Amino acid sequence: MTVIRGATTIAEDTPEEIRGAVKELLEQIESRNFLKRDEVVSIVFSSTSDIHSFYPAKAAREAGFESCSLFSAQEPDIDGGLKLCIRVMLFVEKNETPRHVYLRGARALRKDVAQKFNVAIDGPAGSGKSTIAKMLARDYHILYLDTGAMYRACALACLRAQADVADEAQVCDLMRDVSLDIVYRDGVQHTLLDGEDVSEAIRAPEVSMAASTVSKHMSVRMKMVEKQREIAGKMSCVLDGRDIGTFVLPDADFKFFLTASVEVRAKRRADEMAAKGYKVDFSKLQEEIAARDEQDSTRKIAPLKCADDAILIDTSCMTAEEVLRTIKQKMQERI
Ligand code: DC
Secondary structure: OEEEEEEEEOOOOOHHHHHHHHHHHHHHHHHHOOOOHHHEEEEEEEEOOOOOOOOHHHHHHHOOOOOOEEEEEEOOOOOOOOOOEEEEEEEEOOOOOOOOEEOOOOOOOOOOOOOOOEEEEEOOOOOOHHHHHHHHHHHHOOEEEEOHHHHHHHHHHHHHOOOOOOOHHHHHHHHHHOOEEEEEEOOEEEEEEOOEEOOOHHHOHHHHHHHHHHOOOHHHHHHHHHHHHHHHHHOOEEEEEOOHHHHHOOOOOEEEEEEOOHHHHHHHHHHHHHHOOOOOOHHHHHHHHHHHHHHHHHOOOOOOOOOOOOEEEEOOOOOHHHHHHHHHHHHHHOO
């Protein structure tokens, strides 16, 4: 016995829409799984609570699924869940790997469903993005792409070459001669500048503000964004940054924007820096974070901003585990 899952959405709650969507979904499931009608033992539908006008099971019967048992149920109304959605589970007499089918914007997020998806996590420095993004990537067995590392690498190249980070032409000239690569070793991102692993060097305090400054330049952003889209286009990943949900991947499957008070963020950064052996002047760090927020959110191109369709989470009084739990819950609600 094999279980095949699927989901689809309808534009409005009418019998015609339901008939059309169910027929299309079942036909797609049949053709993608090379199913014969008599192999289908039973079909179970569930639909969101905003669907009242017709039973999906009746639509299946009308579509020609006559000899199997059919059942429809209504799902609880979950805040933030997909609207007007019909989900299905087919029990079939076959022992093959199922090909699950998700149509019309219905998304899947199950470890047993091989479907590519991207998660955008944006927010200011110290909001907890990278900690959460790493945990999420680990739990879903997908890639974590730290986009800030790219701007940091560019800034480091400039600082080393004593180029003026505020001068776009100088930065651009320099970056033409430098190769910047992102590689993964044992699932961990490494940032390479001309082949040198600079993953640690880019975390130096002086690199932070310089990264914010180089990131204002259009030519730099376009280069970085192209790389980010290329990586995200190939595989499921969690990307953290400032403009992922608004600019890099406006169609990301899941979008979150993390924030926290400047004091909390500065404290987190200070602890991080101290753990790495840097001497930290807390009030200076707080000022620097505030200045970086200002520069990142007021720049002309792709500023730091919460996307209209992102879920905003204030992490000031939350532990990393609590934030992770909240994000996973929100993601599961949308499946
Ligand atoms: O997340 P971070 O502190 O490593 O980022 C360093 C700087 O890079 C940040 O101040 C602004 C810039 N940045 C950006 O403009 N867009 C991104 N997607 C990521 C970072």
